[in-house]
Amino acid sequence: MSNGGRSGSSSTSFHFIAGLGSGLLSAVLLQPADLLKTRVQQSGSTSLLATIRDISQGPNSILCFWRGTAPSALRTGFGSAIYFTGLNALRQNVARSNVLRSMGAVEQGGRPTHSSSLPKLSNMANLMTGAVARASAGFILMPMTIIKVRYESNLYSYRSIAGAGRDILKTEGIRGFFSGFGATAVRDAPYAGLYVVFYEQLKKRLSLFMHKVPVAGELAVGMKGSTSASINFASGILAAGLATAITNPFDAIKTRIQLQPRHYKNILHAGRKMVREEGVKSLFDGLGLRMGRKAMSSALAWTLYEELIRRAELAWKTPREGVL
Numbered sequence: 001m002s003n004g005g006r007s008g009s010s011s012t013s014f015h016f017i018a019g020l021g022s023g024l025l026s027a028v029l030l031q032p033a034d035l036l037k038t039r040v041q042q043s044g045s046t047s048l049l050a051t052i053r054d055i056s057q058g059p060n061s062i063l064c065f066w067r068g069t070a071p072s073a074l075r076t077g078f079g080s081a082i083y084f085t086g087l088n089a090l091r092q093n094v095a096r097s098n099v100l101r102s103m104g105a106v107e108q109g110g111r112p113t114h115s116s117s118l119p120k121l122s123n124m125a126n127l128m129t130g131a132v133a134r135a136s137a138g139f140i141l142m143p144m145t146i147i148k149v150r151y152e153s154n155l156y157s158y159r160s161i162a163g164a165g166r167d168i169l170k171t172e173g174i175r176g177f178f179s180g181f182g183a184t185a186v187r188d189a190p191y192a193g194l195y196v197v198f199y200e201q202l203k204k205r206l207s208l209f210m211h212k213v214p215v216a217g218e219l220a221v222g223m224k225g226s227t228s229a230s231i232n233f234a235s236g237i238l239a240a241g242l243a244t245a246i247t248n249p250f251d252a253i254k255t256r257i258q259l260q261p262r263h264y265k266n267i268l269h270a271g272r273k274m275v276r277e278e279g280v281k282s283l284f285d286g287l288g289l290r291m292g293r294k295a296m297s298s299a300l301a302w303t304l305y306e307e308l309i310r311r312a313e314l315a316w317k318t319p320r321e322g323v324l
Contacts, residue, residue, distance in 0.1 A: 012085055012088075014308075014309075014312055015084055015085045015309070016081045016084075016085045017081070018304075018305050018308040018312075019081035019085060020080065022080055022084075022302070022304040023077040024073050024076070025300060026297035026300040026301045027072045027073040027075075028069060029296075030293050030297050030300075031065070031069045031072055031073075032065035033292060033293035034293055035067055035068055036048065036052065036065075036286075036289050038255060038259075038286075039054075039152070040285055040289065041251075041252050041256070042153050042255065067151065068151040068152040070161060071148040071161050071164075072152075075141050075145055075147075075148050076297075078141060079137050079140075082140060082141070083137040083192075086133040086136055087196075090129040090133055091121060091129050094121055094125050095119040120200070126196040126197045127194070130192040130197070134191070134192030134193070135188060138181070138188045142177060142178050143165070143177035145184065146179060146180075146258055147165060147168070149255060150164060150168075151164060155259055179257055179258050180254045180257035180261070182267050183253045183254035186250045186267065187247050190243075190247055190250075191247040192243075194242070194246060195239050195243040198235075198239035199235050202234075202239055203231055206231045210227070228310065229307050232303045233300075234299075236295070236298045236299030237295040237296070239298070240294045240295040240297075240298035240299065241294075241295050244287075244290055248287045248291075249283035249284065252274070252282065252283050252284065253271050256270050256274065271283070
């Protein structure tokens, strides 16, 4: 991978594959939390325990908690692949750009100094690149997001992804596949930007705390893999928790618009209607579930992604050094 002015040592296709694998794993493992969050958010009067009891009473109760795994895995898997690939490209360009040098790499020589082999940027650059990459990936995957959310709810009786797609197209047209995109973008762009800022800062702080690594210290590839993975995982959990708490109202609004577009027309209308009818508390429905789910999914996805990239970096570097 490219760091600063160095040519790319891991290809774009590998970033895509690493992102796809990490996204698929987190989606499958954490689908029950996503399903419960959707059910709780679809109605402010439903508690988590009541939702769990309702799902458990159905046939094949255990499998019912994984309802919607297929669209969720497709959405999260390919969404992560597109996001990580786009984010890497943006960060590489910012790190190399003379125009944006003040926003770019902050370590000497473009070298990473802690548990990551990824480019190191300023907080503003991390915020901007994370937001742009997430919003772009969200727009591309929006139709699958709509299908996923409706598949998870009990307001629709979809039996397949194709059947859900046909029903949405028939009843709402192409526009139906992008219901709630405004709320989704307002949620995802700040979340992703804040996440990258918190994640990078936490990795640096934890590395300094655990290993006393100086700010101009050793390369990340020199740090033990188990240690760097632990730091990345802990940083991912903390960063996701902070970013989720800040952006949850937009997630609650987004869910309502996607499930009931005829009742909730846009972000402002949905927000006012929810607060007027159910109180401010409705904007934080599913916060605990979302924080837990996002903390684990982000930590798993980013740790696995960075570990795959780190190993690719080592595998690439060794033969090159042998040739030189």
